[in-house]
Amino acid sequence: MVLNLSKKVFSKITTEIERGIKLYFRNGIWLLSDIISTPFWVIFLFLTIVFYAQYLLKDVNALTSLMWGIFIFILMNSFIWAGNSIVQSVTNGIVDGVILTNTNITIHLLGRSIMSVFDSFISGIIALLTASYIFGSSLLIHNLPLFFASLIIALIFYSLFASVYAALIVSLRSPWIVSNVLNFILPFLSGAIPPQLFPKSVANILLFSPFYYISGQIVSAATGIYLINPTIMLIISIIITVVMVFISNFISKKLIQSMSKEGKASLI
Amino acid sequence: MKKEFNQLLAILEVEIKNLLRERGTVGFAIFFPILISLSTYGVGAGILGKAPNIDLWFYQLIGFTILMIAIFMSSSSAWYVRQGLLSRRLEYLFAASINPLIIVAASSITSGLMGIGIFLVVGLIGVLVVYGISNLLNFFLATIILAVSLIPILGINLIVAATTIIGKDPEAISQPLSAIVSTTSGLAYPITILPFILQIIGEVMPYYYAAEYVRAMINGYLNLVNLESFPFLFIYLIGGYFIYRYFEYNFIRKEGNYGA
Amino acid sequence: MEEIEARNLTKTFKRKVRVNILKRIERRIYAVKKVSFKVNKGEIFGLLGPNGAGKTTTIKMICTLLVPDEGEAIVHGFSILDKPEKVRENIGVVLAPDKGFYERLSGIENLVYYGRLYGMNKKEAYKRAIELTQIVGLDKDAYRYVEEYSLGMKAKLSIAKSLIHDPPIVILDEPTVGLDPISARRIRNLILELAKSGKTILLTSHNMWEVENLCNRVILINKGEIVSQGTPRQLKEKLNLNYIVEVEVLNSEKVENYETFINDKGNAVIKIETSKPNDTLINLLDELKYKKYEIGEIKVIEPTLEEVFAKVIGDEKGI
Ligand SMILES: Nc1ncnc2c1ncn2[C@@H]1O[C@H](COP(=O)(O)OP(=O)(O)OP(=O)(O)O)[C@@H](O)[C@H]1O
Ligand SMILES: [Mg+2]
Numbered sequence: 001m002v003l004n005l006s007k008k009v010f011s012k013i014t015t016e017i018e019r020g021i022k023l024y025f026r027n028g029i030w031l032l033s034d035i036i037s038t039p040f041w042v043i044f045l046f047l048t049i050v051f052y053a054q055y056l057l058k059d060v061n062a063l064t065s066l067m068w069g070i071f072i073f074i075l076m077n078s079f080i081w082a083g084n085s086i087v088q089s090v091t092n093g094i095v096d097g098v099i100l101t102n103t104n105i106t107i108h109l110l111g112r113s114i115m116s117v118f119d120s121f122i123s124g125i126i127a128l129l130t131a132s133y134i135f136g137s138s139l140l141i142h143n144l145p146l147f148f149a150s151l152i153i154a155l156i157f158y159s160l161f162a163s164v165y166a167a168l169i170v171s172l173r174s175p176w177i178v179s180n181v182l183n184f185i186l187p188f189l190s191g192a193i194p195p196q197l198f199p200k201s202v203a204n205i206l207l208f209s210p211f212y213y214i215s216g217q218i219v220s221a222a223t224g225i226y227l228i229n230p231t232i233m234l235i236i237s238i239i240i241t242v243v244m245v246f247i248s249n250f251i252s253k254k255l256i257q258s259m260s261k262e263g264k265a266s267l268i
Numbered sequence: 269m270k271k272e273f274n275q276l277l278a279i280l281e282v283e284i285k286n287l288l289r290e291r292g293t294v295g296f297a298i299f300f301p302i303l304i305s306l307s308t309y310g311v312g313a314g315i316l317g318k319a320p321n322i323d324l325w326f327y328q329l330i331g332f333t334i335l336m337i338a339i340f341m342s343s344s345s346a347w348y349v350r351q352g353l354l355s356r357r358l359e360y361l362f363a364a365s366i367n368p369l370i371i372v373a374a375s376s377i378t379s380g381l382m383g384i385g386i387f388l389v390v391g392l393i394g395v396l397v398v399y400g401i402s403n404l405l406n407f408f409l410a411t412i413i414l415a416v417s418l419i420p421i422l423g424i425n426l427i428v429a430a431t432t433i434i435g436k437d438p439e440a441i442s443q444p445l446s447a448i449v450s451t452t453s454g455l456a457y458p459i460t461i462l463p464f465i466l467q468i469i470g471e472v473m474p475y476y477y478a479a480e481y482v483r484a485m486i487n488g489y490l491n492l493v494n495l496e497s498f499p500f501l502f503i504y505l506i507g508g509y510f511i512y513r514y515f516e517y518n519f520i521r522k523e524g525n526y527g528a
Numbered sequence: 529m530e531e532i533e534a535r536n537l538t539k540t541f542k543r544k545v546r547v548n549i550l551k552r553i554e555r556r557i558y559a560v561k562k563v564s565f566k567v568n569k570g571e572i573f574g575l576l577g578p579n580g581a582g583k584t585t586t587i588k589m590i591c592t593l594l595v596p597d598e599g600e601a602i603v604h605g606f607s608i609l610d611k612p613e614k615v616r617e618n619i620g621v622v623l624a625p626d627k628g629f630y631e632r633l634s635g636i637e638n639l640v641y642y643g644r645l646y647g648m649n650k651k652e653a654y655k656r657a658i659e660l661t662q663i664v665g666l667d668k669d670a671y672r673y674v675e676e677y678s679l680g681m682k683a684k685l686s687i688a689k690s691l692i693h694d695p696p697i698v699i700l701d702e703p704t705v706g707l708d709p710i711s712a713r714r715i716r717n718l719i720l721e722l723a724k725s726g727k728t729i730l731l732t733s734h735n736m737w738e739v740e741n742l743c744n745r746v747i748l749i750n751k752g753e754i755v756s757q758g759t760p761r762q763l764k765e766k767l768n769l770n771y772i773v774e775v776e777v778l779n780s781e782k783v784e785n786y787e788t789f790i791n792d793k794g795n796a797v798i799k800i801e802t803s804k805p806n807d808t809l810i811n812l813l814d815e816l817k818y819k820k821y822e823i824g825e826i827k828v829i830e831p832t833l834e835e836v837f838a839k840v841i842g843d844e845k846g847i
Pocket of ligand 1: 262541543557558559577578579580581582583584585586
């Protein structure tokens with residue numbers, strides 16, 4: 001019974017992922033747009049952040065941390081917009097169609113998240129290359145296994161996060177505004193701005209942010225600069241991701257409930 | 269000519285009404301430059317261990333505001349064309365004897381007006397905080413300078429509108445433009461710290477001048493010598509016009525490519 | 529046996545409306561009020577009503593997309609409240625015929641996508657999708673992106689989508705809207721065939737004529753309430769609705785035994801109210817021919833839905 005059920009869920013997941021991949025590669029213009037834009041955004045972010053402390057442009061360690069900061073920024077950005085895409089799915093009537101097939105909305109959003117995975121992968125690599133070429137950041141990865149582990153954890157976490165986020169914003173009138181603001185706040189909460197540049201007491205505030213354990217871990221694994229013990233960080237990141245599984249499941253059920261009660265998609 | 273003017277006014281009225289209903293958008297556009305500039309200031313303070321020079325904050329505030337306006341204008345003309353094509357509203361307008369240029373111009377003027385409104389609010393806050401009331405007159409003159417500087421930018425919007433006709437995905441088209449403009453136009457940092465080639469890109473585009481003129485005017489440094497390159501920027505308006513006409517004729521009217 | 533049974537379905541929408549910056553009031557829209565009906569297996573059942581009558585809302589409750597405030601429905605033996613998953617497995621739904629598709633996927637790919645979400649494997653889903661696109665008459669268009677579809681093509685695709693998992697019950701909200709007469713007829717024939725093959729069909733329509741030709745039984749809804757029900761024939765009889773037959777007679781100002789008026793060309797026009805327009809017309813034309821009248825324009829005016837409603841609403845007692 002359980003086996004059967006998980007087989008069904010698995011097949012739904014592959015269906016959604018296949019759909020996402022197909023759509024991603026059919027949107028050639030977006031790919032092109034990303035490839036052109038990314039190097040510019042990277043330069044913009046670098047220079048904007050060091051505007052007040054231009055001497056950092058000579059500090060390779062800081063530049064390398066900053067590069068990975070931008071890498072996670074790109075990743076999170078992509079998933080925020082994945083969450084934002086629910087708005088379209090609802091107006092297109094696709095969500096109704098999916099509900100009628102007894103498919104969980106979180107699974108449905110995986111199809112969009114997979115696009116984000118590709119997206120962050122491609123843009124991420126462009127960003128790394130741009131940063132190392134223009135600013136001389138180092139591309140050496142300090143702890144490769146941990147880096148990949150943290151990357152996978154982050155991809156799972158943000159896929160789930162996208163679905164929770166989607167459920168929260170779907171009824172708003174201008175959800176894109178929230179997405180833009182979040183897009184901007186999240187990097188701060190994740191340690192995208194290298195925490196070692198700040199006094200220890202300020203940097204430690206990050207330890208209260210769950211996003212830090214997920215995204216910041218990628219940066220730390222790549223640079224070898226940690227705020228806390230790497231093992232503890234890894235364990236916490238796994239716990240947070242597991243909790244996220246439950247939260248997203250709960251929220252997506254709630255969303256469907258409220259859609260069916262009020263005749264429109266809304267949680268707040 | 270009188271007919272065209274009336275048409276322009278009619279569309280403008282509808283567009284502005286439409287925009288004013290989007291309170292969220294306007295609020296966001298005002299709030300965002302303040303938020304970003306304060307954050308980078310905070311980060312700067314954190315890194316330096318002391319409060320940086322407040323002039324630097326003002327520099328970025330003005331830059332981010334103009335960035336916001338630029339992004340807003342280019343993405344709104346892209347969206348206007350795309351949505352117009354999808355909802356077939358443009359088809360109706362094209363069928364009516366309206367020069368399509370008037371339509372695009374009206375939408376650009378609307379977003380330009382909104383941009384000036386945003387600048388008035390954000391800039392006023394900045395000027396009052398940094399300079400007090402002494403620079404207020406300069407600030408209002410700077411607003412006029414901004415308005416004039418936005419005219420060549422209209423030309424770029426026409427090009428965006430034109431490419432949207434073929435590219436179909438408006439965000440995908442306005443995105444690279446925003447990226448290039450943000451990076452090269454001396455908005456968040458002086459272009460002198462950019463690699464040479466990017467400086468050149470910045471200097472041929474009108475956004476750089478808008479930001480520089482506005483800052484100089486507020487500080488009272490602006491004089492005619494600074495303005496020498498300004499007339500050349502109007503090439504954008506003329507170029508934009510012809511490119512738009514070419515696309516409109518070849519891709520919309522000839523191929524019946526009204527989106528859909 | 530009943531495949532669908534609705535009992536006192538009721539839905540009220542509450543919406544906050546801003547009166548001014550400070551004040552928001554709650555507005556209630558009574559979309560559906562105590563609607564009950566039963567649909568038998570193999571039957572085509574119609575919900576008929578003007579815009580905003582509550583047809584779509586009723587249908588959405590039955591297909592579990594909307595939870596009723598009161599009342600209940602049993603679909604294929606399962607309660608929409610307690611066993612919504614089971615209900616969903618057994619129904620195919622068309623809500624808005626132009627919605628629910630990915631624009632950048634082809635018709636076939638969209639169908640396969642939904643088929644697989646319903647639990648089919650890829651091969652089955654493909655086979656079924658191809659079969660269905662032929663049945664609904666999409667043919668080659670099935671391989672184009674939905675982005676390029678016309679409204680009618682999308683409508684056909686939605687019907688195919690509703691059948692992808694071969695459900696015993698098919699629920700269609702205005703299935704022929706936007707279709708050209710030939711396509712609409714094709715869809716109607718398809719619906720008739722589905723019913724013949726044992727499927728149960730619940731559909732809505734504005735089109736009296738369509739309902740008449742398709743449905744075994746109909747309910748008439750207005751402002752969320754059932755105002756009349758029965759077979760289309762019963763409904764018409766109850767309402768005493770008649771067609772109007774008009775026949776122009778050339779070069780003549782009067783025709784014996786018939787009521788006439790003079791039209792703008794100066795010819796007499798015979799006007800007859802009848803419930804059986806075909807028979808009436810044939811008899812009349814025979815008679816006119818026999819009497820050697822020259823016949824001009826012929827018109828048959830159908831009773832429109834507006835007339836039905838004018839009648840129902842006009843009659844306070846109900847029917
Ligand atoms: N989500 C909603 N929120 C608020 N009101 C709604 C909602 N859905 C429907 N209504 C209202 O409920 C009433 C019934 O609508 P419904 O869509 O069921 O009508 P209908 O009979 O399907 O009409 P049509 O023939 O135009 O499709 C209408 O007054 C409509 O405005
Ligand atoms: Mg309806």
